[in-house]
Amino acid sequence: MxxxxxxxxxxxxxxxxxxxxxxxxxxxxxxxxxxxxxxxxxxxxxxxxxxxxxxxxxxxxxxxxxxxxxxxxxxxxxxxxxxxxxxxxxxxxxxxxxxxxxxxxxxxxxxxxxxxxxxxxxxxxxxxxxxxxxxxxxxxxxxxxxxxxDSPPLRIKVVGLRYLWTKPGGTQIDVSPEAFHFDFLRSFLGRAYPVPSIEWSQLVVQANPQFAPPFSGPQTPDGDDPLWRAKLAIAHNQLAVLRAKDIEAGTDPRTHYYGLVSDASAGLFFRGAAKDIPQVPDPSVVAVGPTGNPRQYPSLNWDKDASYGDWYAAHELSHTFGRFHPGFCGQDASDGTFPYPDGRIGDLQHGDMIGLDVGDPTLNIPMAALPHEKWHDIMSYCDDQWLSSYSYGAILDRLKLEDAAFRVA
Ligand SMILES: [Zn+2]
CATH class of the missing domain: 2.60.40.10 (Immunoglobulins)
Known part of the structure; x- marks a missing residue:
């Protein structure tokens, strides 16, 4: 027993x-x-x-x-x-x-x-x-x-555009992106982009006085927003002039310039856009886009961190690397060769690609696997944005071409 x-x-x-x-x-x-x-x-x-x-x-x-x-x-x-x-x-x-x-x-x-x-x-x-x-x-x-x-670094200068906002009562305040928005953007590009490192610089400049709210106006019958378009042109031109001066003074001509516009309240959302979608390598093409707290917008409840300017900027910046829209979640389809259904980052038929965000302890972002059943390509307008291998590879190719074509002797 x-x-x-x-x-x-x-x-x-x-x-x-x-x-x-x-x-x-x-x-x-x-x-x-x-x-x-x-x-x-x-x-x-x-x-x-x-x-x-x-x-x-x-x-x-x-x-x-x-x-x-x-x-x-x-x-x-x-x-x-x-x-x-x-x-x-x-x-x-x-x-x-x-x-x-x-x-x-x-x-x-x-x-x-x-x-x-x-x-x-x-x-x-x-x-x-x-x-x-x-x-x-x-x-x-x-x-x-x-x-x-070997891959070249991403060279980028991020310019916060400080503008004057006249509040409804008549009080005027300066609005510029808080410093942490730059940190989230730098981190996101380092994690998601096909680069070993980022040659980064940042500053805040006073925007052209004509660049001020309202940032959107009545639409024309064809769906255009002429008021937004006019302010977009002002921001693009200011960035292009700033860039030209910097390059003249010795800045690496492979540097992309991106303008960051804070939405001090949800009514001040400035829709982003690149100046062009160059089909040959051209780092002089500038882009601009908004940043702020994603909690202000119910449609952004998938974005759990403190800034939505990071993935938004990655989308606009990718336009400046020649990337078009795959045509999902309410956007025009300008890219006819996007391989995955529903704008996703992969599928079972094409190798079962899974995203990985390595995370960033300094910003409290944990390492996370990103299944293609849930995550969408950065060039779509869908929720849960990351780079598909299609966009990742295309941006890598363009980076290499720019690196060679605009190298200073
Ligand atoms: Zn776009």
């Missing part, structure tokens, strides 16, 4: 018998990616390795942690990188590969150190996966070797 109880107790308390881990996939991602790694990886851009697992023999929920080895070539000396945090799984309670890819909390994630991201090649292998202090036997896809390609 005593022996039986002793036996039962041992089995309950002891290590799981013959527990093991099958690695279902290894995905190296920077902003958008699939399991076949069809999106090129950019040298010196923040990089996350995601490891998807299936466990066998874990009868109770267990905490799993991992470690990967990263070398500059197969067999070269490795850097060891721990998972950012643990995942909790058991045989009964484990998401499949597709679910793991769609939720950053469900995979073991490894943030590559900056010096490792600058190597021309990364050769990655799963070193161990542990439950408590026990290494679990591993099987499956344990290694991958991928090149990292």
């Amino acid at each position: 005593g022996i039986l109880i002793e036996g039962k107790r041992r089995r309950l308390r002891g290590a799981p018998r013959a527990a093991s881990i099958e690695v279902l996939g290894l995905e190296v991602t920077q902003a958008i990616q699939n399991l076949a790694h069809q999106v090129p990886l950019i040298r010196s851009k923040s990089t996350v390795v995601r490891v998807y697992v299936k466990c066998t023999g874990l009868t109770a929920k267990r905490d799993l942690r991992g470690e990967i080895a990263v070398a500059s070539a197969p067999g070269a000396p490795a850097r060891y990188v721990p998972s950012t945090k643990s995942i909790i799984i058991s045989d009964k309670d484990q998401p499949d590969l597709g679910m793991q890819r769609r939720n950053a909390e469900m995979s073991l994630n490894f943030v590559l150190p900056l010096d490792v991201c600058s190597w021309p090649t990364v050769s990655i292998s799963v070193n161990h996966i542990r439950s408590a202090d026990t290494d679990l036997p591993l099987s499956g896809d344990l290694t991958t070797t991928l090149p990292l390609i």
